Amino acid sequence: xxxxxxxxxxxxxxxxxxxxxxxxxxxxxxxxxxxxxxxxxxxxxxxxxxxxxxxxxxxxxxxxxxxxxxxxxxxxxxxxxxxxxxxxxxxxxxxxxxxxxxxxxxxxxxxxxxxxxxxxxxxxxxxxxxxxxxxxxxxxxxxxxxxxxxxxxxxxxxxxxxxxxxxxxxxxxxxxxxxxxxxxxxxxxxxxxxxxxxxxxxxxxxxxxxxxxxxxxxxxxxxxxxxxxxxxxxxxxxxxxxxxxxxxxxxxxxxxxxxxxxxxxxxxxxxxxxxxxxxxxxxxxxxxxxxxxxxxxxxxxxxxxxxxxxxxxxxxxxxxxxxxxxxxxxxxxxxxxxxxxxxxxxxxxxxxxxxxxxxxxxxxxxxxxxxxxxxxxxxxxxxxxxxxxxxxxxxxxxxxxxxxxxxxxxxxxxxxxxxxxxxxxxxxxxxxxxxxxxxxxxxxxxxxxxxxxxxxxxxxxxxxxxxxxxxxxxxxxxxxxxxxxxxxxxxxxxxxxxx
Amino acid sequence: xxxxxxxxxxxxxxxxxxxxxxxxxxxxxxxxxxxxxxxxxxxxxxxxxxxxxxxxxxxxxxxxxxxxxxxxxxxxxxxxxxxxxxxxxxxxxxxxxxxxxxxxxxxxxxxxxxxxxxxxxxxxxxxxxxxxxxxxxxxxxxxxxxxxxxxxxxxxxxxxxxxxxxxxxxxxxxxxxxxxxxxxxxxxxxxxxxxxxxxxxxxxxxxxxxxxxxxxxxxxxxxxxxxxxxxxxxxxxxxxxxxxxxxxxxxxxxxxxxxxxxxxxxxxxxxxxxxxxxxxxxxxxxxxxxxxxxxxxxxxxxxxxxxxxxxxxxxxxxxxxxxxxxxxxxxxxxxxxxxxxxxxxxxxxxxxxxxxxxxxxxxxxxxxxxxxxxxxxxxxxxxxxxxxxxxxxxxxxxxxxxxxxxxxxxxxxxxxxxxxxxxxxxxxxxxxxxxxxxxxxxxxxxxxxxxxxxxxxxxxxxxxxxxxxxxxxxxxxxxxxxxxxxxxxxxxxxxxxxx
Numbered sequence: 001x002x003x004x005x006x007x008x009x010x011x012x013x014x015x016x017x018x019x020x021x022x023x024x025x026x027x028x029x030x031x032x033x034x035x036x037x038x039x040x041x042x043x044x045x046x047x048x049x050x051x052x053x054x055x056x057x058x059x060x061x062x063x064x065x066x067x068x069x070x071x072x073x074x075x076x077x078x079x080x081x082x083x084x085x086x087x088x089x090x091x092x093x094x095x096x097x098x099x100x101x102x103x104x105x106x107x108x109x110x111x112x113x114x115x116x117x118x119x120x121x122x123x124x125x126x127x128x129x130x131x132x133x134x135x136x137x138x139x140x141x142x143x144x145x146x147x148x149x150x151x152x153x154x155x156x157x158x159x160x161x162x163x164x165x166x167x168x169x170x171x172x173x174x175x176x177x178x179x180x181x182x183x184x185x186x187x188x189x190x191x192x193x194x195x196x197x198x199x200x201x202x203x204x205x206x207x208x209x210x211x212x213x214x215x216x217x218x219x220x221x222x223x224x225x226x227x228x229x230x231x232x233x234x235x236x237x238x239x240x241x242x243x244x245x246x247x248x249x250x251x252x253x254x255x256x257x258x259x260x261x262x263x264x265x266x267x268x269x270x271x272x273x274x275x276x277x278x279x280x281x282x283x284x285x286x287x288x289x290x291x292x293x294x295x296x297x298x299x300x301x302x303x304x305x306x307x308x309x310x311x312x313x314x315x316x317x318x319x320x321x322x323x324x325x326x327x328x329x330x331x332x333x334x335x336x337x338x339x340x341x342x343x344x345x346x347x348x349x350x351x352x353x354x355x356x357x358x359x360x361x362x363x364x365x366x367x368x369x370x371x372x373x374x375x376x377x378x379x380x381x382x383x384x385x386x387x388x389x390x391x392x393x394x395x396x397x398x399x400x401x402x403x404x405x406x407x408x409x410x411x412x413x414x415x416x417x418x419x420x421x422x423x424x425x426x427x428x429x430x431x432x433x434x435x436x437x438x439x440x441x442x443x444x445x446x447x448x449x450x451x452x453x454x455x456x457x458x459x460x461x462x463x464x465x466x467x468x469x470x471x472x473x474x475x476x477x478x479x480x481x482x483x484x485x486x487x488x489x490x491x492x493x494x495x496x497x498x499x
Numbered sequence: 500x501x502x503x504x505x506x507x508x509x510x511x512x513x514x515x516x517x518x519x520x521x522x523x524x525x526x527x528x529x530x531x532x533x534x535x536x537x538x539x540x541x542x543x544x545x546x547x548x549x550x551x552x553x554x555x556x557x558x559x560x561x562x563x564x565x566x567x568x569x570x571x572x573x574x575x576x577x578x579x580x581x582x583x584x585x586x587x588x589x590x591x592x593x594x595x596x597x598x599x600x601x602x603x604x605x606x607x608x609x610x611x612x613x614x615x616x617x618x619x620x621x622x623x624x625x626x627x628x629x630x631x632x633x634x635x636x637x638x639x640x641x642x643x644x645x646x647x648x649x650x651x652x653x654x655x656x657x658x659x660x661x662x663x664x665x666x667x668x669x670x671x672x673x674x675x676x677x678x679x680x681x682x683x684x685x686x687x688x689x690x691x692x693x694x695x696x697x698x699x700x701x702x703x704x705x706x707x708x709x710x711x712x713x714x715x716x717x718x719x720x721x722x723x724x725x726x727x728x729x730x731x732x733x734x735x736x737x738x739x740x741x742x743x744x745x746x747x748x749x750x751x752x753x754x755x756x757x758x759x760x761x762x763x764x765x766x767x768x769x770x771x772x773x774x775x776x777x778x779x780x781x782x783x784x785x786x787x788x789x790x791x792x793x794x795x796x797x798x799x800x801x802x803x804x805x806x807x808x809x810x811x812x813x814x815x816x817x818x819x820x821x822x823x824x825x826x827x828x829x830x831x832x833x834x835x836x837x838x839x840x841x842x843x844x845x846x847x848x849x850x851x852x853x854x855x856x857x858x859x860x861x862x863x864x865x866x867x868x869x870x871x872x873x874x875x876x877x878x879x880x881x882x883x884x885x886x887x888x889x890x891x892x893x894x895x896x897x898x899x900x901x902x903x904x905x906x907x908x909x910x911x912x913x914x915x916x917x918x919x920x921x922x923x924x925x926x927x928x929x930x931x932x933x934x935x936x937x938x939x940x941x942x943x944x945x946x947x948x949x950x951x952x953x954x955x956x957x958x959x960x961x962x963x964x965x966x967x968x969x970x971x972x973x974x975x976x977x978x979x980x981x982x983x984x985x986x987x988x989x990x991x992x993x994x995x996x997x998x
Contacts (some may be wrong), residue, residue: 352685
C-alpha cells in the first residue's frame, strides 16, 4: 500500500488522489487560479507545471493569484508559455517581468495585506481553483500548509474547487508551525486578538469544505532556494548605520535594548541589515515580519531572537538543509500566518514595529520608489512594504547609494514613481549614513538626505538642483522641467552623472 | 459672585482664573504650544490672540501644534505676527499658506492619526503649554472639550503646563458629546475595543493632572463658521456618480442600502456629495468621519443618518444656530473622539469604511495629489485623507475635472506630487463620471480615467500622451520628458490646454 496516503487523515478524501496531469486538465480557458506560494516557499508545483505543459499543444489563458512570488521556475514557465492573462499580487521573475513590461501580461501590483479583502469582497475573482501545497490533511479536513501561508486560506475559503498538493518531502513535524486566522467580513468584525508577537489566535490548518476538494496530488519537489548575496562592505555599512539609529532611539528613551518587533523586507540588503544585529548589544529580539530569511535563523542560533512571526520561510540551500535537519531547535520560536495578518495595519500599529524595507530610489524630500525603474519598468512590486511603512512605529528604507557602477544615483531630485510618500517615510539609510526625517518640514530634510545619504559624487548635482529649486519657492521647492533630467540623462548617455 | 465659576467644578482649581493676557505672558521664546482646534471648531481663542498681541512689542517664536486648521483668525494673526517657527499637522489659512510657501514658516504636513504617536513617543515636542477650549472642568478635574477633540487629550497628557479656556457661550449640555480614549504606549497595547460606530469606549472628558493646570481663562467667542459653497451643477453631478457607484456595489452584492460607515473629507465638494444621499434610497446610514459638516445634520433631519462619529463639528453660521438651538435632537446621534481614534487604521479597516476625499489632481494611472499646486506650493495639507484612503474598504477621490475656467485640468499625465499612490486609490469621480480602478493593471486604468473622468476638451491631449507613452513601453508607460509638460505650459502660458 502507498504509505503516502497516511498524509491524508480524512478517510473520505483518500480516494481523491489523481496525477498532476489529470488535475491540470480540469482547468479551463479564462479561469482564475489561487496558488499557494510566497517568496519561493510553499508553492504548489506539480499542477502548475503540468498546466504549463498543456500549453505546448493548447491555447488558453488563466489569471494567476498567489501569496507573493513563486519559485520552482513556475512564473518563468507560465510567462514563457503565454498562458497568463492577469497576475497578482507580486512576482519577481525576470521573464515574467519582461512580459509585464511589454504589456503582454496584466499585473496588479497591490499591498499584500489587501488581497484577502479583495477576494472576500468579490472585487477580484471568483477563484475557480485553489491549488495549495500541504504537508497533510487532518481527519476533520484541515489543510496543513508547508513553508508558507500567504493567501492560501482565503483562496481555499472562496474557491469553487480545491486541489491539494501533498509534498511528501516536507516533514510532518511542520504541522505545529501555522496559525490560521480569518478576520471575516467587515460586518460584525471583531478586533484581531493578537497582542504579542508569539500569540496563537487561530487554527493549526486551513479549514476546507471537503466537498470542494476536487483532487489530491502527491509531490516531492522541494522549494527553490533563495539567492542571498553575502554581506559586502556597503551592506555592512548600512547595517552599522541602522544600529547607530537604533542606539540613538535608546538614548532618546524611545526604545530599550530589546528594541521593538522588527519587520525586514526581502532581499540581500535587508538580510544583511538583520545580520548586523548578531554582534550587537541588542537582545531578546522579536520579529513580526513577512518572510523569514536566513538571518532570522542565524539570530536564533546566536540567541538574539526570542520569536519570529512571518508568512513564509525562504532560505538559501545551505540554510534550508541546516534548518529542516534541526527543526526541533526552531519550532517553538517561529510561526507562520496568513499575509493578511502578518501585514495587517491594526497589528503593525498596535505592536509598534520597526520596519526595514528596500528602496529602489528616493528623493531629496523623502519620497520612495520601490517598484519602477525610471518610472515605467516594473521591477518586482510593492509587496508588503506599503503595509509596513504606513503603519510602523519607525519606517526605515535602505538602499545602496548608487547602482550600475555609480552610473545610477539612488538619491534623485524627484522620484520617477512614488510607492511611499514623504508622509510614510521616517528614516533613509545608505552606506554613507542615515537621514532621520521625522517631524521635519521638506526644506529641513534636503540637507540631511543629500549630505548623509547620497554618494559624494552626486552631492554637488543634488545641491545645485535644490539651490535652483529654492529660487522658485514653495513648500516643496522643485524645478519641474529638470525634475526627471537625471533619469533622462541616464537613458540618453548611460549615466545620471553630469559630464 | 461670578457665576462663570460654576463651570469649574473642581474646588482646588477655582482660584486659578487669570486673564488671557496673563496666561499669554507665561509663554516664552522657543516654546511649543499644543492648541485645541480642528477645522475652525473648538479652538483655544483668547490666549493665542493675546499671545499674537505680545508680538507687537516683542520678538519671539513658538512652535504651534493643533488638531487641524484653526478658525477665529488665529492662523492669520499668527502668520502675520511672525511668531510661528514650526506649524503642524494641518492648516488652511491663506496668509499662513503664503508664509509656508515662502519658507518663512516650517510646516510638517503629516497624517492626522500620527500626531498623537509622535507626541507620545517624544519624536515631536515636548509640549510646554497645552491650551484647550472647554465647556467646563469636572469635580475630579476632567476637561470637557467644546466642539472638537482633535489632539487635545494627547497634548494635555504630555504637556508640562495646561491652560484651559472655558467658553461660556458653549452650552454645558455638550458634556455628553465626547468619548476620550487613549491607546497608551505601544508596549502592552490592547486592541481598541470599538466595533460599532456608536460605541463609547472612553471617558466623557480629558483627564488632567490638576497640578499642571497653570491657569483658567474665561471666553465667550464662538467658533468661526465654515464657508460651505452651496452645491452647483458640477458637484451635483459628482454626487450622482457617487450614488451610481454605490448602487453598482449593491448590485454586486458588496453593500446593502444601509451601505457601510461613511467618511467624508472636508470642503464643499465632499459636503455636496453627502447631500446627494438625502434624496436617495439609502437609509439607516452611519458616519465614521473626521469632521461633521452641515450635510451630516441635514441627513439626520432627513432621517437618513442613524449615527455620526467625528473629531469636530464644523458648521456654517446658519447651521450652527439651528443645531445648537435644537441640540437635544442630535445629542444621541453624534459623538466626538480624539483624531487618533477617528482616523485610526485599525478602526478604518475593521469597520470597512467608504471613504470620500477630495483630490487636487490625479493622473491617468490613479495617483492622487491632494496638497501641492504644481508640485511645489502647499495648499492645505494631507489631513486625514491618507489615514482613510489607505485603510478604507472603498477609497474614493472626487474633484471637478477642471479648475480656473478650464485652464487647469484635474486629470494630468503625471501628478506633480503624490499623496495617495495608485495602490491606495480605488475610484476616481468627477462631474463626467467615475473610474473604478480596483483590480486593474495600469494599462487597463488609462481609458477609464481619460474617458470617464477627464474634461472632454483635455481628452485628446491625454490620449495622445498615452499613445506616445505606449511606444516607450513599461508596466506604467510614460514619456518622462513630457510628464510635467502640462504644469509647465500652465506656468508659461496660463493654461494646460495645447494651442
